[in-house]
Structure formats: C-alpha cells, structure tokens
Amino acid sequence: MQTTQTTMPWWYPLTIRLRIWAANIAGFFRDLAGHPIALVGGLVVILYVAAAVFAPQIAPHDPTKGELIRRLEPPVWAGGTMDYWLGTDAQGRDLWSRIVFGSRISLWVGFVSVAISAVVGVLLGCLAGYFRGGLDEVLSRFSDLLLAFPYLIFAIAVMAFMGPGMTNLLLALTFKGWVEFYRLARGEMLSEKTKEYVAAATAVGMGHLRIIVSEVLPNIFHSVLVLATLRLGVMIVMEASLSFLGLGIQPPTPAWGSMVSEGRDYLTTSWWVSTIPGLAILILVLAINVFGEGLRDILDPRLKIE
Amino acid sequence: MRAVKILERLLYTIPIMFGVAVLVFLFMRMTPGDPVDIMMGEAGTIAPGEMEQLRKEFHLDEPLHVQLYLFLSDVLRGDLGYSYAYKKPVMALIAEQLPATIELAFGALLFGLIIAVPIGIWSAVKQYSVVDRLSMAGAFLGVSMPAFWLGILLILIFSVKLRWLPVTGRIDYNAGLEVVTGFYVLDSILTRNTTALVSSLKHLLLPSIALGAGTAAMVARVLRSSMVEALRQDYVTLARAKGVRETWVVLKHALRNALIPTVTVVGIQVGVLLGGNMIVEQVFSWPGLGRLAVRAIFSRDFPLVQGVVMVYALTFVLANLIVDILYTYINPKITL
Numbered sequence: 001m002q003t004t005q006t007t008m009p010w011w012y013p014l015t016i017r018l019r020i021w022a023a024n025i026a027g028f029f030r031d032l033a034g035h036p037i038a039l040v041g042g043l044v045v046i047l048y049v050a051a052a053v054f055a056p057q058i059a060p061h062d063p064t065k066g067e068l069i070r071r072l073e074p075p076v077w078a079g080g081t082m083d084y085w086l087g088t089d090a091q092g093r094d095l096w097s098r099i100v101f102g103s104r105i106s107l108w109v110g111f112v113s114v115a116i117s118a119v120v121g122v123l124l125g126c127l128a129g130y131f132r133g134g135l136d137e138v139l140s141r142f143s144d145l146l147l148a149f150p151y152l153i154f155a156i157a158v159m160a161f162m163g164p165g166m167t168n169l170l171l172a173l174t175f176k177g178w179v180e181f182y183r184l185a186r187g188e189m190l191s192e193k194t195k196e197y198v199a200a201a202t203a204v205g206m207g208h209l210r211i212i213v214s215e216v217l218p219n220i221f222h223s224v225l226v227l228a229t230l231r232l233g234v235m236i237v238m239e240a241s242l243s244f245l246g247l248g249i250q251p252p253t254p255a256w257g258s259m260v261s262e263g264r265d266y267l268t269t270s271w272w273v274s275t276i277p278g279l280a281i282l283i284l285v286l287a288i289n290v291f292g293e294g295l296r297d298i299l300d301p302r303l304k305i306e
Numbered sequence: 307m308r309a310v311k312i313l314e315r316l317l318y319t320i321p322i323m324f325g326v327a328v329l330v331f332l333f334m335r336m337t338p339g340d341p342v343d344i345m346m347g348e349a350g351t352i353a354p355g356e357m358e359q360l361r362k363e364f365h366l367d368e369p370l371h372v373q374l375y376l377f378l379s380d381v382l383r384g385d386l387g388y389s390y391a392y393k394k395p396v397m398a399l400i401a402e403q404l405p406a407t408i409e410l411a412f413g414a415l416l417f418g419l420i421i422a423v424p425i426g427i428w429s430a431v432k433q434y435s436v437v438d439r440l441s442m443a444g445a446f447l448g449v450s451m452p453a454f455w456l457g458i459l460l461i462l463i464f465s466v467k468l469r470w471l472p473v474t475g476r477i478d479y480n481a482g483l484e485v486v487t488g489f490y491v492l493d494s495i496l497t498r499n500t501t502a503l504v505s506s507l508k509h510l511l512l513p514s515i516a517l518g519a520g521t522a523a524m525v526a527r528v529l530r531s532s533m534v535e536a537l538r539q540d541y542v543t544l545a546r547a548k549g550v551r552e553t554w555v556v557l558k559h560a561l562r563n564a565l566i567p568t569v570t571v572v573g574i575q576v577g578v579l580l581g582g583n584m585i586v587e588q589v590f591s592w593p594g595l596g597r598l599a600v601r602a603i604f605s606r607d608f609p610l611v612q613g614v615v616m617v618y619a620l621t622f623v624l625a626n627l628i629v630d631i632l633y634t635y636i637n638p639k640i641t642l
Contacts, residue, residue, distance in 0.1 A: 145325040148619050152581030157615045160603040161333045237452050241585050244454045245600055260455055264589075267458065268466050275462065278455030286450040 038294020121181025129189025448523025
C-alpha cells in the first residue's frame, strides 16, 4: 500500500490531502478485516491500554496495601472468593488490582522506550543516510559497537551502574534501542535517495531538511511503524525481565516482572502468585506480536525477510 | 582466499572489543559515588589516611585518560581487577563460573535446534496442514513468552507437582563427580560416572528448555519460511523432474539453501541465549556467570559486573564470528 501524497507539492489543497489520508486509513482497516487474528490482537492491546488508563476505576482494591489476614488466598476457581477473584499475594494484596495497575508500567515503559528509540534512530538514520560522510561513519561504527552487547546484558549493565528507577530504566532500554531504527532508516534513506522524486525535489530547489522531512520520511513511515510495533513486545519483555531481577521498577509499585519474582517463594503452596502476572505479560506480548505481524503484511510486505 | 577473509574478519573484532572495553570503562565512571566509598561502605570506621591511600592504589587520583590507559592495559594482560565482595580476582571468578553458563547455553541451543529443525522442515513440506498450523501457533507462543515465566511454569509442573526433575543447581551433592573441565555433563562422561551423568542431565533439562524455547520458536519460523521459499525454486523442480527421491530433494537441495537465513537467526539467537541466560540462571539457581553478575550488581561489586559484561560481549562477538565463518561453508557465494 504505497501512498502517493508524498510526491505532491506542499501547497496541494489540504482538502484533497485529507481525503487521501481518510481513504488510506479506510483502506488499512479494510485490509485489517482480512487479518482476523491481527484484528483480535489489536483489540486485546486496546483492552490493555484501557485497563492502564482506567486502572483506578477498574481495580477493586488498593494495589499496594494488603490485609495480612487475607494473605495467599487462592483464585475463585480454586476455592477463593469473588471479591479477590485472582487471589492474593503474600502480603494479602489483590492480584487482579495489582495486575491492572501493573499494565501501566509495562505499557508506559514499552511505548515511551519505543517512541524515543524510533525518533532518535530514525532522525540519525535519515541524516546519516542522506549526508553520508563522517557523520555516517561515526554513527555506524557506534551502532556496530552497541550491537556487540547482547541487548538484555546491556540493559542490565546500564541499570547496574546507574541504579534502578523509571528514568534510568527508559535510558537503559533506549540507549541501545535506537540502533534498530537507525539501521532501518539509514538503509531506506540510501535507497530512497536514488529515486527520481528526490532528484526532482532537489531540482526545484528544496532544502535538504525539507526533502528529508516532507519528502522521504512519509515514504519510510510504514516500515518504521511496523518495526516499532514489533519492538514494543520486545521492550515489554525486557522491562519485565529487569523487574524480575529487581533492577527495574522498585516495590511497592506493582510491575508484572517483580510480581512473578515475589511469587517464586510460594510456588509450592500458592502457584497463582507467580504464574498469573506472567500470564498477563504473555497475553499482551502475544497480542502485540500478532498485531505487528498483521500490520507488516498489510503495510510493508517487504520487511517479511524470513 | 577463505583464510585471508577469516583473518580479516577476526581482525575486525579487535576494534569492536576495544570499543566495548572503553564503553564499559565509561559506564563505570558514570556510576554515582566513589568506588572507594562504595568499597568502604560496610567496613565501618577507617583511618582517615586509608581512603586516600586506596584512591592512590586504584589510580583514582589520576586524570581520566590515564585511568583509561591503565584499565585497558590491565584488560589486555587479562587482569579484570579484583572483586570487592568475593575478595578474589575477577578473572578467577569468571573462569570458575563460565563452564556452567556455556553448558546451559549449549543445552538450550541443542534443545532449540532439536525441536526447531524437524518442525521447520515438516511445516514447510506440509504447508497449511494441521501440523503446520499447530506448530506455527506454538512458535508464536514461544516467541512471545518471557523465559523466566516459562522457567517457573516448568518448575511448577515437573518439579513441584510431578516431582520428576530437580528444582535448582547443577548436580546432586552425592553424585560424587570429579570435576575435570567444569562442564559437568562432559566430566561425568570423562570419568565414567553414570550417576553423575544422569544427575547433571536431569538438572540441565528444565533450564535448557526454559532458555531454548524462544530460540526453538524463532528458528522454526525462519526455517519454515525459507524452506517454503526454497521448495518453490526451479532447481527443486528440476531435481524432481530428474527423478530424485522427494526426501533427498527436501533434505539436500532445499534444506541446504534454506539454511543460510537460518544460520543468521541462530547467530542472533546466541545473543538472546546469553542475555536470557542471566534470567534463567536466576530462576533455577544455576551457578553461572549470570547469577554471579546479578549478585555482583546487588553487592555493588563493580569490577565484577564490568568483567562479566565484557566476557559476555566477547562471547557474543566470537559467536557471531563463528556464524560468519560457517556462512562461507554453507554458501560459497558469500564472502565475509
């Protein structure tokens, strides 16, 4: 689904642009209807986002305050009560409320780290691919260097040196996260630059930055969007892994990874404390991946290199 | 010619490792607080001059570039510093734990390939069959599942409920294993100790599955789609037309070409295995590098963290090097 609006001059009547956008979006949803599994994935993600936004309204109990008298109550189907339908943890806190609030951490860290990585990576990639030269050389060598670290090890090391906390967590994830976007944008820029519309834009006297932003960027937007969706799942698992190790978000703030970790001590007696938060991660990441693959098939079949 | 290319590729890893060391050094300096303060944190009262003396000893009074130079020359000599928490050289600690980590990564890779290769081939040959759809759904699940959660599920099912397999550690204490190489499976074979062999394999099984499931899923998906692609090619049709047996067509003609993208993914997976390693070692109390690193982080033992990170990076770089070299054997057209 290659769009055409990018080859139009900027003064092209706004109404026509709007109509093309609307048609593109409508076309996208029509395509999405042809991918029922991706559609379901998308809906599940929307549910999670809604849960995160309306967490205080949805959660029946305080996620951080427990009643010790209610500790380790089983889920409703294993003999528990409807009031605490997913059971409680070792401090008597409601698992359902903690999972609902935990979605805030996972989604926030996922979206923000992907967004920062994408903006930084695409910007640098476009500049490097367009201007080449020393900038390209330096950035490409630096990205090679970052690729020498396994991602999780890198994030763990950054967290270890800087200490836990939300800001450091986002820094740790984006410090290497931009590389994928950089490589994608750089590669796309190298091939787009040789196309006629760029030559035409140069011929009519457009500035370099205008060409990058208003001519080339819209053409590589789809690939970036697809990569961003697929990276979202990775980042969420990464955050959960760091929290599992105790290097992510610190207690008592509920994060799914640390909830799984806390439940390990009660595995022999109370299986639900550890497994149910993990299930929340699995379903979200599965939904994101299913949606991402559908998105790729619709928007950018070329990325399907496998 | 190939030897020259391999040598070139080998030389390229030198600047990368140099960069890794510099980056790790800079991270170390980004740490809030003075290493001596951290070291002395739990020591209680110390003589006033002692701090200064320690600073001198660790060259913390020198300018940054001198410190970097000293650090790099130490690294080159294989001296990764001294662990505050264990009161031992970092290099010795790493050497002690490395075999456990490699054994686990190897077990996971082996598990991944044993599962993925037949599934990938079978799914491609019987595309859109029930088996294909089920395995690809399973693969999707495997890609999305956090390794630590799978590990906990496995412990819950096979250790807690069924009591078939042990929960933690590498071997039973009473197996009487004589350690030769540090790779317990290998050691039990070398010393002909069947009890130890069974025990170490039993301990290795669950962590390998937890760590290798993601790899199995990834490799199966890639192998399937590249096999589908390969089976469509003219040379496959030609081989069939010549009357070559179908099994042979699949395994020789198609698989060989489908292996190229698969090897790339296996190379990427080595990084995933090393990273996931830290997590899975934690879940199963596996006494390897990952667990060492996590402990080092919590005791703020920075020389140890720094050393482990560098060893991980080196392992990853070397693994990628091996993958690149393997490439030239699978596909002679590719130059490094």
